[in-house]
Each structure stands twice: as structure tokens, then as C-alpha cells.
Amino acid sequence: MITRTGNTTLRYFLKKALAIPLSPKATVNQNFPSNIWRGIIRILSRVSKAQVRPALFLIMGRASQLGNLLILPLTKTTVMEEQEQMIAGLIAMLLIPMLIIAVISIVSMWKVFVKAGQPGWACIIPIYNWYIMIKIVGKPDWWLIMMFIPIVNLVYAIWVTNLLSKSFGKDEGFTVGLLLLSFIFWPILAFGSAKYLGPYGDPARFQAMQQPNFDFENKG
Numbered sequence: 353m354i355t356r357t358g359n360t361t362l363r364y365f366l367k368k369a370l371a372i373p374l375s376p377k378a379t380v381n382q383n384f385p386s387n388i389w390r391g392i393i394r395i396l397s398r399v400s401k402a403q404v405r406p407a408l409f410l411i412m413g414r415a416s417q418l419g420n421l422l423i424l425p426l427t428k429t430t431v432m433e434e435q436e437q438m439i440a441g442l443i444a445m446l447l448i449p450m451l452i453i454a455v456i457s458i459v460s461m462w463k464v465f466v467k468a469g470q471p472g473w474a475c476i477i478p479i480y481n482w483y484i485m486i487k488i489v490g491k492p493d494w495w496l497i498m499m500f501i502p503i504v505n506l507v508y509a510i511w512v513t514n515l516l517s518k519s520f521g522k523d524e525g526f527t528v529g530l531l532l533l534s535f536i537f538w539p540i541l542a543f544g545s546a547k548y549l550g551p552y553g554d555p556a557r558f559q560a561m562q563q564p565n566f567d568f569e570n571k572g
Contacts, residue, residue, distance in 0.1 A: 453535045463542035468519070482512075489515035490551020490558065517541075518552035 461481070462472035468488040475481045479496070486495045489512055498508040514527040520541060529537035540546075550561030 456535050457538055460538035460542040464516075464520075464538065467542070467546075468548045485512055485516060488548075488551065489519055490554030491515070515551075515553045519549060519558075520546040521549050522546065 458476060461475040465475050465484060465488070466472045470484050470488060474484045479499075482499050483493070483496050486493065491512070495508060495512070499505045510527075510531065513530050514524060517523065517527040517530060522541070526537060526541075530541070550558040552558050
């Protein structure tokens with residue numbers, strides 16, 4: 353522990369050696385940095401070892417406190433920056449795959465609509481895309497209303513998806529794939545060998561489109 357004698361000795365010799373006032377209200381000499389080193393040398397040359405030791409301890413203590421004041425804010429800032437970078441990395445890891453899946457789904461659905469003779473851009477318009485899908489599978493327009501009724505809309509969405517699979521010559525297993533692994537099965541349906549066979553939900557039209565002499569230019 354630094355004694356009062358050491359503290360007084362340091363203040364006395366700094367005041368004499370540096371020729372600057374040490375009171376809290378005092379102004380600092382313009383040559384303060386260079387005077388510090390000259391003052392320390394003068395202290396070491398004028399006082400005994402018994403007086404120097406507590407003085408040096410006091411200097412080291414003040415320097416340590418100053419270092420903590422400078423380093424701790426920097427450390428806190430560095431930790432905060434690392435945490436922010438980690439959070440940003442996690443968000444990017446989640447958003448990038450979701451964005452890729454969304455793009456694949458849109459492109460695939462666009463291609464499926466075109467295969468069925470409908471405008472591809474319709475797939476990116478909410479509600480209207482369901483209207484076009486209902487039209488592709490051959491069900492009446494009022495089915496669109498069912499898509500707004502809770503719980504019922506889930507049943508009709510699965511139903512329409514199954515009819516879509518059937519309209520392209522696929523089975524119920526493919527329907528499960530469209531529902532659970534859409535980002536895989538929609539590209540298969542879009543870019544695979546599957547062809548639009550007709551609106552499976554309208555048996556008469558579906559059977560008519562299977563005839564060799566069916567006029568695909570005028571499906572209606």
C-alpha cells in the first residue's frame with residue numbers, strides 16, 4: 353500500500369522538478385510531456401531509495417488506472433462488434449437459403465404455368481396464382497372462395513395440389529412431394545419430362561384432351 357509520505361514526497365518533487373502547479377484548478381504547462389521525463393530523472397537523482405520506492409509505486413498505480421480506462425472501453429467495443437458480426441452471420445445463413453428456395457419455387461411455378469398454357473407471371477401475384485391453379489386443374493372459380501376460409505383452405509389447397517399432379521400425369525406420392533418438399537418437386541414438375549395432360553378435375557375435358565385429334569390450339 354502506498355503511504356501518505358510517499359504521496360507527499362511525489363507531489364513535492366514533481367512540483368519542484370516539473371515547475372508546474374499540481375492543484376486540481378491548475379493549468380498544465382505546454383511542455384508537460386517532456387517535463388515529465390526530466391522531472392522523473394531529477395527525482396531519482398535527488399531522493400533516497402526509501403523515498404523513490406513509494407513514489408514509483410504511485411506512478412505505476414496511476415499508469416495502471418489510466419491503462420484500464422483506455423483498454424476497457426476498447427475491449428467492450430470489440431466484444432460488441434464481434435457479437436454483432438456473429439448475429440449478422442447467423443441472419444445471413446438463414447436468409448440466403450430462404451432466398452434461394454424462394455427463387456427456385458417462383459421459377460419452377462412459372463414454368464409449370466406456361467406448360468399448362470397459362471401466363472407464367474401469374475404465379476407471383478397472390479390470390480390470382482391460386483385462381484390460375486384452380487383453372488389449370490379444371491375446377492370452378494368459386495373454389496377460390498374456399499381458400500379464404502380457415503381450416504377449409506388447407507383441405508382445398510391439398511386437393512388442388514393433388515389435382516395438379518394428376519393433370520401432369522403424376523400420382524398421390526408426387527402430391528406429397530409437392531406439399532412437403534416443394535423446392536425439389538416443383539422443379540421436377542417444371543423442368544422434367546412431365547407434360548400437361550389436361551384438367552384432371554374436369555373429367556370430360558381431361559378425356560377429350562387425351563384424344564389424338566384434340567385441338568390444343570383451342571382447348572376450350
